[in-house]
Amino acid sequence: MDADSGVDAQAGLIAYYLAKGIPVLHFLNIKGLAVQSGIPVDGDPRAPLPSSIVSTRKKPSWPLIVSLLIAGTALAIRKPLRKNRHSAYSKMRDSQKKSVAMY
16 A cells, blocks of 8 residues: 555555545445435346336347358459469569670
């Protein structure tokens, strides 16, 4: 902990942040506090979710299919870049060899 905070290192993070003026929420025994306040907690985990929460709208899959078809077609049609770069490099290298041989 900082020496300027004035908090003992054994006091913990909550005391440290409170001493610095930072608000702290401590969630120990949150269920007990909720029950005392009349707030419902932890319903049956096996109970079905309310229909207002669950979204059953099916997203259209056609944009995905069209995009994949376009991308696949573009990849299949294009000429391989590596081969073109290599052949251009080979042509340049060969022309340099010929020009050196002429001198």
